[in-house]
Amino acid sequence: MSDKYKSEMKKTACLLFLFVCLVIKAKSQNLVPNYSFEVDTACPNNYSQIYYAIPWFVPHVNWSSSDLYDTCTDAINAGLGIPGNYDGYQLARTGYHYAGIIVYSDTINYREYLEVPLLDTLIANRNYCIEFYVSLAESFGKAISNIGAYFSNDSLLDSNLYHAIDYVTPQVENSISNMLSDTSNWMLVSGMFIANGGERFMTIGNFHNPANTNTQTVGITNNAYYFIDDVSVVDCTGIGIKEEDKDEVISIYPNPCASQLGITNYELGIKEIKIYNVIGELVYGSAGSPTQELTIDVGSLPKGLYFIEVQTDTQSINKKFIKQ
Numbered sequence: 001m002s003d004k005y006k007s008e009m010k011k012t013a014c015l016l017f018l019f020v021c022l023v024i025k026a027k028s029q030n031l032v033p034n035y036s037f038e039v040d041t042a043c044p045n046n047y048s049q050i051y052y053a054i055p056w057f058v059p060h061v062n063w064s065s066s067d068l069y070d071t072c073t074d075a076i077n078a079g080l081g082i083p084g085n086y087d088g089y090q091l092a093r094t095g096y097h098y099a100g101i102i103v104y105s106d107t108i109n110y111r112e113y114l115e116v117p118l119l120d121t122l123i124a125n126r127n128y129c130i131e132f133y134v135s136l137a138e139s140f141g142k143a144i145s146n147i148g149a150y151f152s153n154d155s156l157l158d159s160n161l162y163h164a165i166d167y168v169t170p171q172v173e174n175s176i177s178n179m180l181s182d183t184s185n186w187m188l189v190s191g192m193f194i195a196n197g198g199e200r201f202m203t204i205g206n207f208h209n210p211a212n213t214n215t216q217t218v219g220i221t222n223n224a225y226y227f228i229d230d231v232s233v234v235d236c237t238g239i240g241i242k243e244e245d246k247d248e249v250i251s252i253y254p255n256p257c258a259s260q261l262g263i264t265n266y267e268l269g270i271k272e273i274k275i276y277n278v279i280g281e282l283v284y285g286s287a288g289s290p291t292q293e294l295t296i297d298v299g300s301l302p303k304g305l306y307f308i309e310v311q312t313d314t315q316s317i318n319k320k321f322i323k324q
């Protein structure tokens with residue numbers, strides 16, 4: 001093994017270790033390492049270089065071109081820049097990177113996927129909330145609704161060239177009626193499932209053959225290509241009841257919540273409220289005179305799992321709720 005190879009391996013291991021440490025400290029306990037593709041070993045200068053965003057990889061053993069986009073100079077020169085690139089125009093939802101994959105072709109059944117090992121093995125009978133964001137690339141002529149995530153105990157390595165992996169059923173999938181056709185904004189794909197236990201890998205893509213893929217024509221080509229960012233897997237066991245136990249110090253209700261979220265703390269009062277999404281972004285903050293109960297309008301928040309931090313005069317208490 002050459003000294004240069006050893007040096008690159010050491011650099012990769014250090015970057016991954018640093019990222020894992022940051023994730024473990026995050027409020028959301030996201031089980032997806034490098035969830036927004038920010039940790040990379042090099043600037044992409046060609047297609048097919050998703051493996052630069054460690055530890056993401058492509059499950060097809062034979063050739064398949066899953067891509068990494070970046071704001072660095074080499075990526076811009078190679079047409080893989082952000083926000084403008086050969087495939088479209090989109091700002092990163094978080095940071096300075098995102099991924100891109102072809103999810104549909106009606107000519108040769110071509111597919112691309114993204115796969116990643118999770119930070120921890122999923123536990124049997126626990127409920128997990130899954131979220132990731134997609135944006136349709138303008139340079140392609142099809143939009144689809146069949147994008148989902150499949151969880152497996154072992155890597156979903158496939159030797160059938162670059163064809164659709166249509167022999168598995170994704171545990172989480174976008175609604176077939178929700179056409180993912182927006183080229184300007186990031187669209188949320190989300191869902192929940194109960195783990196069988198032992199799942200260690202997540203694969204993102206379209207798991208349907210052309211005949212079973214719901215498509216919409218938006219241009220002149222026969223392919224659909226999506227940018228992907230901000231992927232999360234969070235244990236949300238116990239969330240989704242109508243109202244939390246009134247014997248607890250803090251009560252939030254209803255849960256799930258569509259618009260108005262009530263919060264009560266009759267013992268210690270409420271001084272400040274902060275709400276975070278599953279990747280740790282602060283999406284709501286409010287401070288004022290201490291009170292024992294209040295109502296928050298969360299109607300503008302996207303659907304998904306959220307973490308609420310209630311600050312009293314003496315301590316900080318954390319809860320979770322689902323926005324419907």
